[in-house]
């Protein structure tokens with residue numbers, strides 16, 4: 660929106676109602692050639708009806724579509740596009756809202772559903788969720804929408820899911836990728852964690868979480884998992 664009222668002060672005479680074919684003219688602002696956000700006014704358009712004296716203009720939207728708009732709507736910024744602008748906003752909003760909703764659901768899965776595969780690292784470790792976050796809208800009000808490519812992270816890894824302890828962080832996958840390139844020593848040799856994991860044919864997630872809990876790389880690679888040791 661770069662229009663100021665000074666820019667379209669030029670007033671010309673148009674038929675008051677190009678539909679009606681009446682002989683009287685009224686003075687109105689010539690908007691032809693003026694730009695209102697995505698709309699470029701190309702011509703004076705017929706009025707909506709014989710009784711409607713509000714001037715309408717034929718506009719070409721940046722997306723290529725032609726629309727008719729009332730001059731006063733253009734001037735007040737009520738109309739800025741053929742509708743494509745709004746459609747884009749709704750799409751973006753809807754997309755990020757879906758992301759946010761999925762994150763919100765996952766938090767409760769991790770912390771409160773013992774059947775969830777990640778429960779052992781969250782709920783079982785005493786990680787809780789702020790009770791007010793049971794309401795999705797409160798969660799959104801506190802955190803805002805999840806930016807694309809981000810996930811929710813707790814600042815204090817032992818702290819709860821709540822406003823003061825959470826932030827949107829670039830997704831774990833991305834950070835893992837950089838971690839995968841870090842070279843680690845074990846058995847007197849040095850290679851990337853990915854190469855170690857492949858060499859020992861053990862799950863990446865298992866080794867990574869063991870390292871997080873302070874295991875040595877040797878242990879993390881060779882110790883059988885708990886459920887195998889039980890038998």
Ligand SMILES: [Zn+2]
Nearest residue numbers: 720722741743
């Ligand atoms: Zn458009």
